[in-house]
Amino acid sequence: MSRTRFDALAESNNREYTTVEETGRRSQLFGQQVFNEEKMLQFLTKEALEKVKAAIFQGTKIDRKIADQVAEGMKAWALSMGATHYTHWFQPLTGSTAEKHDAFFDILSDGRAMEKFGGAQLVQQEPDASSFPSGGIRNTFEARGYTAWDPTSPAFIYKTTLCIPTIFVAYTGEALDNKAPLLRALHAVDEAATGVAQYFDKNVRKVHATLGWEQEYFLIDKALAESRLDLIMTGRTMVGNAAAKGQQLDDHYFGVIPSRVLSFMSDLEKQCTKLGIPVKTRHNEVAPNQFELAPVFEEANLSVDHNLLLMDVMEEIADRHHFKVLFHEKPFAGVNGSGKHNNWSLATDTGVNLLSPGSTPMKNLQFLTFFVNTIKAVDTYEELLRSSIASASNDHRLGANEAPPSIISIFIGKQLSDVLDELEGVSQGKLSPQEKTELKLNVVGKIPEILLDNTDRNRTSPFAFTGNKFEMRGVGAKTNCAKPMTVLNTIVAKQLTSFKKEVDALIDKKSLKKDEAVFNILREYIKTSKRIRFDGDGYGTEWQDEARLRKLSNNKNTPEALQVLTSKESIALFNEMQVMSEVELKAHQEVELEAYILHLQIEGRVLGEMAYNHIIPAAVRYQNVLLENVTGLKEVYGAAYNKVAENQLNILEQIGEHLSEIKKLTDEMTASRRRANGLSTINKRAQAYCQDVKPYFDSIREQSDSLEKLISDDLWPLTKYAELLFKK
Ligand code: ADP
Numbered sequence: 001m002s003r004t005r006f007d008a009l010a011e012s013n014n015r016e017y018t019t020v021e022e023t024g025r026r027s028q029l030f031g032q033q034v035f036n037e038e039k040m041l042q043f044l045t046k047e048a049l050e051k052v053k054a055a056i057f058q059g060t061k062i063d064r065k066i067a068d069q070v071a072e073g074m075k076a077w078a079l080s081m082g083a084t085h086y087t088h089w090f091q092p093l094t095g096s097t098a099e100k101h102d103a104f105f106d107i108l109s110d111g112r113a114m115e116k117f118g119g120a121q122l123v124q125q126e127p128d129a130s131s132f133p134s135g136g137i138r139n140t141f142e143a144r145g146y147t148a149w150d151p152t153s154p155a156f157i158y159k160t161t162l163c164i165p166t167i168f169v170a171y172t173g174e175a176l177d178n179k180a181p182l183l184r185a186l187h188a189v190d191e192a193a194t195g196v197a198q199y200f201d202k203n204v205r206k207v208h209a210t211l212g213w214e215q216e217y218f219l220i221d222k223a224l225a226e227s228r229l230d231l232i233m234t235g236r237t238m239v240g241n242a243a244a245k246g247q248q249l250d251d252h253y254f255g256v257i258p259s260r261v262l263s264f265m266s267d268l269e270k271q272c273t274k275l276g277i278p279v280k281t282r283h284n285e286v287a288p289n290q291f292e293l294a295p296v297f298e299e300a301n302l303s304v305d306h307n308l309l310l311m312d313v314m315e316e317i318a319d320r321h322h323f324k325v326l327f328h329e330k331p332f333a334g335v336n337g338s339g340k341h342n343n344w345s346l347a348t349d350t351g352v353n354l355l356s357p358g359s360t361p362m363k364n365l366q367f368l369t370f371f372v373n374t375i376k377a378v379d380t381y382e383e384l385l386r387s388s389i390a391s392a393s394n395d396h397r398l399g400a401n402e403a404p405p406s407i408i409s410i411f412i413g414k415q416l417s418d419v420l421d422e423l424e425g426v427s428q429g430k431l432s433p434q435e436k437t438e439l440k441l442n443v444v445g446k447i448p449e450i451l452l453d454n455t456d457r458n459r460t461s462p463f464a465f466t467g468n469k470f471e472m473r474g475v476g477a478k479t480n481c482a483k484p485m486t487v488l489n490t491i492v493a494k495q496l497t498s499f500k501k502e503v504d505a506l507i508d509k510k511s512l513k514k515d516e517a518v519f520n521i522l523r524e525y526i527k528t529s530k531r532i533r534f535d536g537d538g539y540g541t542e543w544q545d546e547a548r549l550r551k552l553s554n555n556k557n558t559p560e561a562l563q564v565l566t567s568k569e570s571i572a573l574f575n576e577m578q579v580m581s582e583v584e585l586k587a588h589q590e591v592e593l594e595a596y597i598l599h600l601q602i603e604g605r606v607l608g609e610m611a612y613n614h615i616i617p618a619a620v621r622y623q624n625v626l627l628e629n630v631t632g633l634k635e636v637y638g639a640a641y642n643k644v645a646e647n648q649l650n651i652l653e654q655i656g657e658h659l660s661e662i663k664k665l666t667d668e669m670t671a672s673r674r675r676a677n678g679l680s681t682i683n684k685r686a687q688a689y690c691q692d693v694k695p696y697f698d699s700i701r702e703q704s705d706s707l708e709k710l711i712s713d714d715l716w717p718l719t720k721y722a723e724l725l726f727k728k
């Protein structure tokens, strides 16, 4: 049973908090629990170290003999750190991480005990995975799933377990997770971008995508959060009357961090630093009790792993500080929700950020090439990018005037728009010497100074250029960044591949110079991708109309947004880039739809339970108080009681109305849920949950919130918004 509101309030009021001192030099802690290069130097043979590095940087395979050596070194290090178990750490399609711990401890055939861990255990594990979602893949192929080592993300020790990042695939090779497709997408973008980067620098051998996320979250007193069934079961409040004070004063944003929260943050940062997560900034967010944490950006696969690990670590550290972290995108109605901006760029092994303008015209042409190709990719595949951030919880946020709309568009700012406009005016074919000089000096040459003045920002844009990277702003706070990163890198890979083909053709067939050919193609792209560029107010209704005219998609809910995953174009794209097969796409779509249904189903059940078991009984109790009062008045005043008890009778009447309304709506919702469950296809079920069931959530809430306003505070059972949001 959940705690009562009053027990919870008492508990949180009487508690003493631990204070954690800020750590001095964080650099000394960095990576302490990570099997990084420094540890490898110490624990691996030279040969094994070289092979692991080759696997990381060139993607070469590690053979069994070397795997045995690596395992031996890893084990020695882990045991020296006090680890007792190891696990393959993976990302099944549930959205979170999974692990199954095995002890190093083993009994040999002669009965002796020892710590065992070899190449076989490092490279592959077979979790009993039958209950992870597979979207039918396992049934179709009657294959079990196994996890396989991803050497590009280093092993780490969490608590007393050595965690080895792995992919999770079926025996037939299909991905059952989010990491395998991400790694393939990163490989695709590496190949495509390296080819293009070599136009500008022959020394480039590898390009990696970079990701820097910004994680928003709420911190709620644990006792209070756990007093509410909805927060426990769904991570959000399903009812709750707005507090007298909300975020209207903006007094929380970037304000002084409360000391109890600061203690939590210090503890968290210390732990993250040891785990090699380079957390850097922290601040209060817009809503009360809402905060943000951001790291230094990293290679995308590592950054995705670090974000997932961070979310686990946060929950654990929060618990120590008697907090509950909410990652839900919209935990409180009427209060800003949480997102996770994904800052993305491409970097070469020669240390160049390809989305950063440089000091020479050639470097700027390189910048423009990657810049315009990204715009073109997003223009072509905007709907697919939208699908990558779709989820039941993120539906509450996208388009709710606090997060970008569900229409994807790109903001680049006035100055870069001017540059693109000028480039568009360049003549076709060969360029005259004057034209070339003009371009180099006045268009391409102007870029760096322009970008220094990066005050030009648009917070309403879902995909904004911010000086040396693009920032994807519609990603949900709970979302596994692997999903948007897989799509983004795949579409950019595809775009860069086409670009290279087109440029090479111009050089070969029309014998244009390389820079002329590049200008020619970029000019075409600028022309044909204009509709995706929008610098205006993304929250306004005019944009919705304008976007329709531009034929941009506007999928407002998850079932709609997910359809494009299995369109002919998407299947062709993922196939060509070797990121996902048709079978995988269908399976992943099915898993996402299923997750959507399950979320709404749980919410519906929780709301039904709260209505019947918490809200209606509270209303009846208060009715009884009022009735007792009215009966007493009648005894004293006789026939004149009517006048004296007027207000009580009026409140009684209102309560009665809300009571019958809430009961009626709850019963209707349950019936519509049953109907939805009985539909034959997953698409129909998801649609029905979205169209028929979900609208009841709001109408039931409305009745409950009205009751909350009427009922005596001491009889209201659910911890109130003011208590959840303003308790320090
Ligand atoms: P904001 O104004 O959006 O709050 P911040 O400076 O707080 O911006 O956050 C910027 C984020 O962008 C950080 O997470 C940082 O790591 C990330 N970032 C910076 N440069 C790059 C890059 N080249 N590639 C990817 N991410 C980057």
Ligand code: MG
Pocket: 214, 341, 471
């Ligand atoms: Mg940001």
